[in-house]
Amino acid sequence: MAATLSIITSSILPIFLILGAGFLLNRVQDVDPGPLNTLSLFVLTPALVVHSITLSDLGADALLKVTVGVLGFVAALLVVAHLYARISGKGGMAQNAFVLVAVFGNTGALGIPLADFAYGDVGRQTAVLFAAVHGALVFTIGLLIALRSGEQSGYGDLKRVFQYPLVYAVGLAVLVRTAGLVPAADSALMETVGLVGESSIPVMLLILGIQLSETEYGGALSTTVTPTLFRFLVSPLVGLAIAVALGFQNSAVAEVFVLLTAMPVAVAPIIFVVEFADERTVAGVTHPEFVSANVFVTTLVSIPVLTVVVALLKTGLVV
Numbered sequence: 001m002a003a004t005l006s007i008i009t010s011s012i013l014p015i016f017l018i019l020g021a022g023f024l025l026n027r028v029q030d031v032d033p034g035p036l037n038t039l040s041l042f043v044l045t046p047a048l049v050v051h052s053i054t055l056s057d058l059g060a061d062a063l064l065k066v067t068v069g070v071l072g073f074v075a076a077l078l079v080v081a082h083l084y085a086r087i088s089g090k091g092g093m094a095q096n097a098f099v100l101v102a103v104f105g106n107t108g109a110l111g112i113p114l115a116d117f118a119y120g121d122v123g124r125q126t127a128v129l130f131a132a133v134h135g136a137l138v139f140t141i142g143l144l145i146a147l148r149s150g151e152q153s154g155y156g157d158l159k160r161v162f163q164y165p166l167v168y169a170v171g172l173a174v175l176v177r178t179a180g181l182v183p184a185a186d187s188a189l190m191e192t193v194g195l196v197g198e199s200s201i202p203v204m205l206l207i208l209g210i211q212l213s214e215t216e217y218g219g220a221l222s223t224t225v226t227p228t229l230f231r232f233l234v235s236p237l238v239g240l241a242i243a244v245a246l247g248f249q250n251s252a253v254a255e256v257f258v259l260l261t262a263m264p265v266a267v268a269p270i271i272f273v274v275e276f277a278d279e280r281t282v283a284g285v286t287h288p289e290f291v292s293a294n295v296f297v298t299t300l301v302s303i304p305v306l307t308v309v310v311a312l313l314k315t316g317l318v319v
Contacts, residue, residue: 011118012307015110018202022209033210040203045108046169048197051190052128053173054182057121062253065246066126069257070133073242074141077103077235084230096145097273097287101294102230104138105263107131109204110302115256116201118310126256132170134260138268139164146273208299211267215296223290224297227265231298232305236262243319255313262309264298265291 025031056063081102085095105111108131115127176182183190239261248254273287285293312318 008307011114011310012303014117015113015205016303018113018205019209019212022206023213024209025206026210026213031210033207033214036203036207036210040200040207041164041166044196044200044203046165047193048112048200049128049132049166049169050173051194051197052125053132053170054177055185055190055194056125056129056177058125058129058250058253062126062248062250063129065248066129066253066257067133069242069246070130070137072245073239073261074103074134074137076238076242078141080234080238081230084226093273093287097269097290098227099145100142100269100273101227101265101291101298102234104134104142104266104269105231105235105261106208106266106295106299107134107260107263109208109267110299111260111263113201113205114306114310115259118259118314119252119256122250122252123256126253127260130257130260132166136167136170138266139166142266142268146269208267211270212296212299215292221293221297223285224294227294228298228301231264232262232301236309240319248319251316251319254319258319259306259309259313262306264302265295267295270295 022031026033053063058066078099081099082095084102085098090098107127112124112127112131115123117123119126185191236258239258242261243254243257248257269291270288273291
């Protein structure tokens with residue numbers, strides 16, 4: 001019991017206090033999250049990626065395995081989600097909306113802070129790499145899934161992924177580290193990049209809180225059961241299988257990897273379906289309402305679920 005309370009107060013509570021501050025702030029002041037989101041996407045998160053990867057204590061083996069693991073995890077979950085959607089009779093945008101919420105978790109805004117609070121530097125470094133690779137897949141494969149059944153042909157919109165510096169930040173960090181050109185950690189440059197990057201964690205949580213306060217889910221709550229089971233049962237089981245297969249030498253890295261596969265639904269799918277989904281409804285629920293409700297519900301459910309997941313992982317008996 002004491003261990004559980006410690007996990008809640010040290011790892012879970014700080015995250016949801018900041019998230020709640022963003023939620024309440026938007027209720028009182030009606031904050032536009034657009035500029036904050038732009039700041040996070042184009043400045044803060046890339047700085048965090050560059051600083052964490054270049055100065056990471058993780059060895060080349062761990063970096064490679066996390067990258068391969070994320071690719072394998074998303075690929076496996078895509079197959080499982082597509083099979084379930086077909087068996088359950090979903091088609092068109094309904095199938096694609098389900099796949100988006102079942103496959104892509106909030107590994108950035110929620111995953112990075114949680115890993116940081118729960119596992120310290122190793123957790124943050126692992127989570128940043130995981131979220132960077134995962135984010136690239138969200139804005140390529142995820143966007144492609146949303147485009148497939150929209151009324152717009154829109155495949156040219158895939159070039160949008162190249163407008164975000166996340167992919168470039170990962171490439172730059174890996175190149176600089178591989179070439180041995182990383183400045184000293186205490187240099188003015190790296191301290192500046194680190195300071196900017198560290199600020200991304202509370203900002204991401206504030207943005208998530210603001211976005212959740214604007215969620216319109218209407219009567220879509222009944223559609224959240226299966227996606228919630230996917231995010232908190234199927235997804236971490238797939239993640240655990242991948243982690244075991246890869247055989248991480250560092251147990252903390254393995255635990256963070258599995259933890260990040262148990263995140264609530266990512267926010268990005270809301271953007272995708274709002275822009276590309278048609279106006280048809282399924283059981284009286286629009287596709288944006290379906291996705292928004294699942295983001296909201298899984299984020300709330302994640303409070304007790306992630307507490308249990310962290311507690312289990314920290315026992316060292318799972319992976």
